[in-house]
Amino acid sequence: MGLVQSHDYAALFDQAWEEEGNTAIDLPAVDVNDVLHRHYAVEPAAHLTGASLWDMEVKKASAPDIYLPGLVRPGSVERFQSEYHGRLENFTRVSEQQLWLDSEQFGTVIEHVQLDHAGRRAYFLGAHTFRTPLGRDVKAGTRQPLFHVEHSVAGPEDTPLNLWRTRRQFRGSTPGSRSEPARWTSRAGVPATSRAGRTPRCWRRTSGWRTPPRGTTACVAAQGHSPSTRCAVKN
Template identity: 40%
Template sequence: MMNTLFHEKAFAEAWADPRNTRYELPALDVNRVLSERYRLGKPLLFTRTMLWTMETRKARRPDLYIPYVVAEGSADAWDDHQAPDGADIFVRKSQQRLWTMPEKYTLVIEQTRLNHVEQKVTFIGAAEYPDRDGQTLRVTAEQPIFHVVHGVIGEEDRPLNTWFIVHLTDAPDDALLAPFRKQAADPYLPGYIEIFIRNDLGIELVRR
């Protein structure tokens, strides 16, 4: 099934709708946090290129980069094609922890666009989508469908990681925002950057 969704337009429209529940994390200065909060096995200047590489890998394998959110063995990606502007487009699914009940998992379907020019990944949540074999996958109503944008901005030697989420709700729901406020207050790097440094770059790091 060819995915003809205009991902970035769909996200912008959802973000602008006052009924939806949205949150923007502060842009994360990776090297500042590394220098202030970690001891490293060897010196590391984390680059914008590294950060975008991490985002592209995480988009396809969330089970490897956010195992604290995605259930082991539940992730898959299919329906791949390339847009005229060079963006990679595919659909992914995984079992993810509920935002308000993290002890429970639910199916999440995300129509994904990797925009290599602007270095941002747009995930548009879907209520249903055909799997590899043409069988319809459907999410439950346990939590609202949500869209996410992960981005990379800043200079090559001072990259910033950006993160936006919008839940499709009838009215803003403050309870949905609690985990994101907690994440914004965390003085350390997100787990996926720590995992990339350890596993992909082969550099040990210890929180201090």
Template identity: 40%
Template structure:
């Protein structure tokens, strides 16, 4: 059995005029590190490191984006029918707080494809899935399904982090667009997951140098 083509699914959703599709400017990790951070020791962040971070984050988003994913809520598994098809593809679930009301938490279900050649990871949101125990798991209601593409580009010594999001037919497009753009800007900081990788995986302390 062949795997579902998640990259084509993302491309189709991205081009659908009923959806809200957003793309952040590529982020030069080393430029932001040099400009905005004090490091405990010198670090030349590489594209290999950035992709290693994306692979780790894909399976354990609760460790790398704890502000977005509830601690300990992430699960990942390979559906039985995908196991003999080859390729690095799996399903994950996690609990994520509402963007406007953090007290409200949704279950998010995503089909995930890791393209190690292109160094790109695709997340396709789905409304329900059968988990590895045969139990039907349903996504939380109340916000549109969304799909995400994270990746790395640039040179080995000058990696660029890329993001694209597409939301299926959201009712409040303007408000949602503003929320995502604010999250992407992140106050001039690196994304949370890059900070976590540097601190917890590479073991290098860092401090954000807040501009005056």
């Protein structure tokens, strides 16, 4: 199995979003500059644009272990060759990612990725299996449900917003895993509303996180914008 046959990853994501048996979670838009200025000490001072935020999303899509070392096992990422269809870039990546219910354990995650460079939207469609260009068969871990994710950049160029939503398939999932998305997304420090209408609790300091993961997006973007930038959590 290679790349997703359809080039319309957005439609595939939306279809999965509406399917019964799935949990769809949509976080409120985040003003990355506001998060950066309120929660981080940055030297030299940085102000992110929509272009710099999208540049970070592109880099993070190809090397999540570098940009998200707390969630993706360093050195575990295999990123396969891109295919281009106009401004759409498609590729597949395989990585070892932290399990939702056990942060000490990792599982294999297969994601078909589409970067919409014109619309500044990134789609990550989870898959159970993948056959590499050299014919090697890869299987995703089975200790948590399949999931899709969308990252996108919106808002004015000078005050960009980071958007994030995920869909998780719980049919046939392991016991107890249904509660994890609420726990995980609430680390973002803002209410996350699921399709069922639940608004999970919010907290910032849990399981080693000192700041919201999506605040990390702002810090990563600042450092990606200028390699010499130092970004530290404010006390």
